[in-house]
Amino acid sequence: MDSAKAPVDLSHHYSRVTKNRAASSIKDFYKYFAIPGIGNLAGGLPNNHNFPFDTLEATVALPNRFAPTPNKSVDPAPSLQIHTDSSNQPTASRVIVPGTVESTDVLRKIDLKSALQYGTAQGYPPLYTFLRQFTRENLHPNVPYAGGPEIILTCGSTDGFAKTIEALSNTWIENRDWIKEREGLLVEEFAYMNAVQTARPRGLNIVPVAIDTEGMLAAGKGGLEDVLENWDDGKGKRPHLIYTVTIGQNPTSGTLGVQRRKEIYALCIKYDVIIIEDDPYWYLQYPSANSSSIAARGQPTSTDAQPGQHNYNSPKSSGYPFLDSLVPSYLSVDTEGRVVRVDTFSKTVAPGCRLGWLTAQPALCERILRITETSTQQPSGFVQSMIAELIMGPQSSDDHGRGGAKDGKGWQMDGWIRWLEGLRGNYERRMQTMCSILENGKYLVKSGRRQSISDEWSVIEKSLMYDFIWPLGGMFIWVKVELGSHPLYRKTSHDKLAHALWIHLTTKPYLILVSPGTIFSPTDSIRNDKGWGYFRLCFAAVDEEDVSKTSHRFVEGVKSFWAKKNLDDIEESIQQGVQDGCTPM
Numbered sequence: 001m002d003s004a005k006a007p008v009d010l011s012h013h014y015s016r017v018t019k020n021r022a023a024s025s026i027k028d029f030y031k032y033f034a035i036p037g038i039g040n041l042a043g044g045l046p047n048n049h050n051f052p053f054d055t056l057e058a059t060v061a062l063p064n065r066f067a068p069t070p071n072k073s074v075d076p077a078p079s080l081q082i083h084t085d086s087s088n089q090p091t092a093s094r095v096i097v098p099g100t101v102e103s104t105d106v107l108r109k110i111d112l113k114s115a116l117q118y119g120t121a122q123g124y125p126p127l128y129t130f131l132r133q134f135t136r137e138n139l140h141p142n143v144p145y146a147g148g149p150e151i152i153l154t155c156g157s158t159d160g161f162a163k164t165i166e167a168l169s170n171t172w173i174e175n176r177d178w179i180k181e182r183e184g185l186l187v188e189e190f191a192y193m194n195a196v197q198t199a200r201p202r203g204l205n206i207v208p209v210a211i212d213t214e215g216m217l218a219a220g221k222g223g224l225e226d227v228l229e230n231w232d233d234g235k236g237k238r239p240h241l242i243y244t245v246t247i248g249q250n251p252t253s254g255t256l257g258v259q260r261r262k263e264i265y266a267l268c269i270k271y272d273v274i275i276i277e278d279d280p281y282w283y284l285q286y287p288s289a290n291s292s293s294i295a296a297r298g299q300p301t302s303t304d305a306q307p308g309q310h311n312y313n314s315p316k317s318s319g320y321p322f323l324d325s326l327v328p329s330y331l332s333v334d335t336e337g338r339v340v341r342v343d344t345f346s347k348t349v350a351p352g353c354r355l356g357w358l359t360a361q362p363a364l365c366e367r368i369l370r371i372t373e374t375s376t377q378q379p380s381g382f383v384q385s386m387i388a389e390l391i392m393g394p395q396s397s398d399d400h401g402r403g404g405a406k407d408g409k410g411w412q413m414d415g416w417i418r419w420l421e422g423l424r425g426n427y428e429r430r431m432q433t434m435c436s437i438l439e440n441g442k443y444l445v446k447s448g449r450r451q452s453i454s455d456e457w458s459v460i461e462k463s464l465m466y467d468f469i470w471p472l473g474g475m476f477i478w479v480k481v482e483l484g485s486h487p488l489y490r491k492t493s494h495d496k497l498a499h500a501l502w503i504h505l506t507t508k509p510y511l512i513l514v515s516p517g518t519i520f521s522p523t524d525s526i527r528n529d530k531g532w533g534y535f536r537l538c539f540a541a542v543d544e545e546d547v548s549k550t551s552h553r554f555v556e557g558v559k560s561f562w563a564k565k566n567l568d569d570i571e572e573s574i575q576q577g578v579q580d581g582c583t584p585m
Contacts, residue, residue, distance in 0.1 A: 011363070073308055097110060097385045101113075101396075101398075115382070141317065145334065153384070155379045184237065187242075225267055244275065253473070287308030393409040511553065516535060
């Protein structure tokens, strides 16, 4: 990309504190520690021989533990239902992080001596090097600004988002600051509330943007253009930040196609907005969802977002058909460096790792690096070294470590991608199981007989109890409860009826817990107007053999609730829920 331009200067959006931050004099001093043979009397470092850990060891999966699903959609979708044979589980490997590796190359030195010592805020050097290469060459090989992005390791997505918000917004306190100084955060009208609850205490306006089945709307009533063009300055500054989950959106499961991304990005240029793209589910894109939706309903989930139907990495391939088949990040259209992408190991390894990374233009990464130096300093050395050894393995012949491959080498890039493919397959099969059962059970079917003067005939009535879209990604199914078809809809408040259903599902014999849409409502008006009408179901956390059983119990629970025709039954359910601690949300 010889004609690519440098990313734009975003420093006018830096918070006052961020503008004043300087490099840590202590951290800057660490570069001298690596001089071979240096007698280090300067650093306040504990002696590594006093660490109580000689090695760090774990039994780990081989990268082919789970069967992948095809990159292109298949017909019929039930052919995906190929499960790993539990009687013939793949063998595992054993990872060993050694106590000490005699190497002067910090980029190839994976040991506890370096991992458990004070380190650089950018991340453990071997892991940082691997992730930077993975990000720039495989995940996002076509970032269109000159020089490409930089990365910095974080303690997970929440940490990365919090630092980004700190870097790009000022705190605002009512009765202290002028309303004209109040900044804002644009979010989907149903949103991941941890992000909202990170921003709200800083005094940011939380500004919802309308969505459809794909995600955030660029145009139309309540869409991004409508919100920004018609912004009321009496509420504060026009928002300059977007927080968005674009693949398998939490909670709605929407997946944003490339065309919509281009439309939204054009508006961000016009109105000088920065996109914070939180993408924990990017690898979990399901090509089979569109074909299954067509088979069940005659139309795809999306005509724009179509994982598996295109090579999305053009002109430069990632080198892996799996990655090329996935709907790409906002970074793929980021001509000005306006995107901060938040990645995590929580969904690809484990949430308890508390490990992730940010990808953004270098100048912004440098500012977030300054925040990290005086806050978290770096992610856990235990976790970073274990992940590094798992993937990279021993780096020299005298390295006594052991990686995650069967032969003791690391998974390497090929193994890491194969692991991601297997995870996608594992979750796609669960999605297919749950969606198929929900699809078959969403109507309440009643049969009867009617008689006229001259004849009698049988009648079948179908009432839609709920609906949903087949998710193209993520871990969730967003169910819209069609309470208008319930016999008591006009006899009690809608939110009370919805809450009674939520409680009813938790009782025997159904014993199903779902997340009510109210807890994903970023404003009171959304919560009161429509949040009560949705449930989020997660197919990921349920054991594979239980997905079918729990899905059927959900369907049966809804059907039995539709049989309630007495208001006393509703009040009894709510009172029982209150006694059990299930208070309205």
